[in-house]
Amino acid sequence: MKQPSSSQCTFQPATEAEMDVALRELSSGTAPGDAGIHFEEPKRLGRVSRRCILRLFNHSLCADHVPAKWRQGIVVPMLKPNKPANSMVSFRPVALTRTLCKPMERIVARRVEDSIEEKLQPQQARFRPGQSKLDTLMQVTRHVRRRKDGEKTTVEFTDSARPFDSVVRACIVEGVLSFCVTKPQVAWIAGFLKGHAAKVRVNKVLSEKIGLDRSVPQVSALGPVPFIVTVDSLSKRLDCIPVLQDGFFADGRTMVSTSADLSEIHRTIQQGLGCSTRCSSECYVEVSAVETGYKPFGAQATKLLSLKAGEDAHRMLGRAPKLLGLAVQPHTRAAKHVMCMKAAPGTRPLQLSAVAAPKRGPNREQLRAFCRALVQNKMCHGVAPWWFDTSLSDRERLERVRAQVAHIVSGIPKAFDREDALCEARLRTVSAVPHRRALENYLRLKAEGPAHAKVAHGIFLPERPTHARLAKAQHLYSIVGTPEKTHDATALERARRVHFNITTPGGLKADAPEKDAKVHTMLRAERFSDFGYQVLAGGPVVPGVSSGTGAPVCPKDGQCEKVVLGAGSLACSYRAECAAMEAGLKRLVNAIALSKTRRTRVPEFTDSLPLLMALSAGPAVVGDAMLRRVWDLTLHIVRLRASVNFQFVISHFGVPRDEAAGKAAEQGSAKPHSYPAWTTDVVTGVEGKVRNEMYRGFGEGRAPRTHRSVLLNRVRPAPKHSKVDRIGEPLLAQFGTSTAKHFGWSRRVLTPKMGQMERRW
Structure with a gap:
């Protein structure tokens, strides 16, 4: 043909x-x-x-x-559907x-x-x-x-x-x-x-x-x-x-x-x-x-x-x-959801509970998918038009159902706060859904031409919260999209004194035995034993040992810093590794400035190969804000007459690691309804901030929340010991990267403090 x-x-x-x-x-x-x-x-x-x-x-x-x-x-x-079969x-x-x-x-x-x-x-x-x-x-x-x-x-x-x-x-x-x-x-x-x-x-x-x-x-x-x-x-x-x-x-x-x-x-x-x-x-x-x-x-x-x-x-x-x-x-003369939609919140959580079997149930991400399919899509059908006109009792009823579903998905007891359950399940409140969907409809109509834009302005009145949310989003976008100051020629010249080694120790593969990984990692670390400082980004460790998780700064005399910075249990995450490295470099800058050390050498050990590859592109190429801050700190260290050497390692060296706790953490994170949720080592960082907040509450006559003891594993505040050994940098890394798992209340407490601690993401 x-x-x-x-x-x-x-x-x-x-x-x-x-x-x-x-x-x-x-x-x-x-x-x-x-x-x-x-x-x-x-x-x-x-x-x-x-x-x-x-x-x-x-x-x-x-x-x-x-x-x-x-x-x-x-x-x-x-x-x-719902028609008699005896009629054509x-x-x-x-x-x-x-x-x-x-x-x-x-x-x-x-x-x-x-x-x-x-x-x-x-x-x-x-x-x-x-x-x-x-x-x-x-x-x-x-x-x-x-x-x-x-x-x-x-x-x-x-x-x-x-x-x-x-x-x-x-x-x-x-x-x-x-x-x-x-x-x-x-x-x-x-x-x-x-x-x-x-x-x-x-x-x-x-x-x-x-x-x-x-x-x-x-x-x-x-x-x-x-x-x-x-x-x-x-x-x-x-x-x-x-x-x-x-x-x-x-x-x-x-x-x-x-x-x-x-x-x-x-x-x-x-x-x-x-x-x-x-x-x-x-x-x-x-x-x-x-x-x-x-x-x-x-x-x-x-x-x-x-x-x-x-x-x-x-x-x-x-x-x-x-x-x-x-x-x-007729009784309210306003558009509302049908009666079957009111009855659905009573049956959908039961279906979700049946899916979340205690022994062989799916993990949390799969439960979130079931939640969106079974509950959210049904409850939020047409939510953008009728939410602003429905009664407060109906809104509260749907909010209670959403909290019940969040407890099922996150696998935490019902005694926990509603906001904590939503935070752990990574779900939005029902009240947040209509605002987001209304904003999406408004922007979609405006993008389709003048005729649709006229309809959009008629539907979404200026006094509605849609315009306020749009103005806030545009303001935040203008802040985030502002181009940062470019590095000058002097800074690029100093960047030549920063070295990267992204090869695996001993040429090992990713599936190499742990024993071989430790041996070759120790051999690579011994090459830098005479350096002035060492910065290490690690994972779960034994609590109470003065080495900790994250990025400890090790002086030349061999004494390890007791104050531990970094990303805690999230050190395997790319963005959390950025937070851990930034925290370690900040601590290093303070240590060099206090000791007035000159012409020293500093190795930075990390097990995040993507992070090293992204940093090795140079300060003039990286576009991510977190990577640029890491490079700014690195160049600041170079200005202090110190050379920085980034080294890729597979295993820890000389740092005790809690293997049993790490395994329990992975199981509890993947299937919280099947395993007891293990509060990771980052709780130690939570204690300091929560204690300080509780002291202020007691001083102002405010009673603490009942679930704080559950969150902190029954830790009681001691007024005479307000100083803690670890600060909340791991916690800030979790909340700053939107990956918090078991600390919803602490996020609400510490969010206003993040700006003071220079957490800008």
Whole structure:
């Protein structure tokens, strides 16, 4: 088959990339068409077979020819949820077409979407990337919240009766042409919709072939795109009606009118209904009066509207109409989550507890995934619109459920504070979710063009916290994004006196035995035994020994500093290694300045190879703020006439290490619900800061928290021994790198102190 030339027409052939994307989007495990080919088979085709199929697609697209087999399918009636099975209206016809037709539909649909996306009205929120039913819902809640004194707001919800089954194909083709879609795509869509036939299959019995003069194949990749193009013309007509705001979710329409005069609201809504009925009748789509809802806000008495669609008016004022999966509750006259969403928080934690088995349950990260899937997505459905209008009791109820889930995920007792549990499980509070999602929706709408930006400013009012959070984020971004001062030529010249050795001791591999690693590490360390100072970044050690974890500064006389700095149990983390090295270099600067040592040599030992490789790029190349601070300290040491030599080591040398505690820490961190959570050596650093805070509390007459003794392993403050041997640098490294595991309360206590201790990340 010859590849058609693109010079003969405006035809642009489909590429292999489009083909690959279309094949990846095919759903696995679904029912095949009448050919019996499952969707898994085209995905496993080789390169030659895919190119043959691609040539077939390009020939079909260029010649405007759709194979007859592709226009035939099998219709399977699927029962709608919560519908009676004894009525034909309760079933949705699902068309099963040929397997090779599916990727071709996706290629054409994606091209049409790219052509019409910027031309569609912003009111349509269905079948569009980055939009959902929440966009329409937020428009409704905007008008309800922005009512002035004496004004009333009326919302009308209409729906079409079987729109996919009754729309005329000529209207679809005309609508697609109005968006200036290229002729090959329009011709292929017209050929695909023309001459459709199907057989109905019920209980493995096929009917005779039935010709379809109307409708768009449901569950088809190409079906929704031409349908929303047809509905877009109705949105343009409704925009011409003053004092009427509209929103679309597929064929569902929402019309909102706000005024102090009820008669004006009545006329506006009735005019919108008439326009909707006339536009739908042009495409032979009938407006369903049964599914039409009418809801007033702020009005004590209103008139019922008449729907001129050939059916009797449906009276719905006595009950709350359904709105886009949510509900409007009459007693508060505000948008809230449905009752099933209120009942879900009682059942979802039980499901999460069943997943978190005490012996063979998943680790914490997997539990967080279960939590987001089972609890958060259900509770926070539509949270951005309804959270600001719901009652305080409902908010507190959801917060309690979130705290219960956090205790399950983190594996800590229920007696712990709610904020501690959320911190350990790395979960946000429910109140933080709507603010974040509202900000995301606001920025997304502003980025889509002037029309959407106008809608965004109308939904998110200036007095809402969304603008305050955006201003705060922009301020922080301006601080973080400020370019730091570049190093001058003198500093770069001094950087030559800094050496890096990133080779493994003795050429050992990563899986070398611990015994060999210790021997070769000791041999490398002996080369620097006569140096003035030594800085070591280590891991878990035996508590009480004057060597500790982190970065001890060892003077030349062999006495090890008792004050230990570094990142504690997080020394294996890249960013925590930066904190450990920075802390050690700061201590080294103070030691050299006090002793007034000149022309000394300092080796820096670390087991973080990525850190050394990043630092070895030089002070003029590194862009990370933490790496730049490490380089600033290193250059400051060089100015003190000391040469710095960074050495990569595999094992500790001369530093006692608590292997049993390290193993228990890893197990407790991975599965806190299966193993007792071991408070690592960093607790020693916590003690000093917490003691000082408790002294201040006792002096001011404040009572301490009851869970402090649990957090500190029942450590009691001693007023006569306020000075501790270890400072809270390991704790600051954990909290500064957002990797705290068991110290939620201490984070709240020490966060205001971090600025004083020069922790800027």
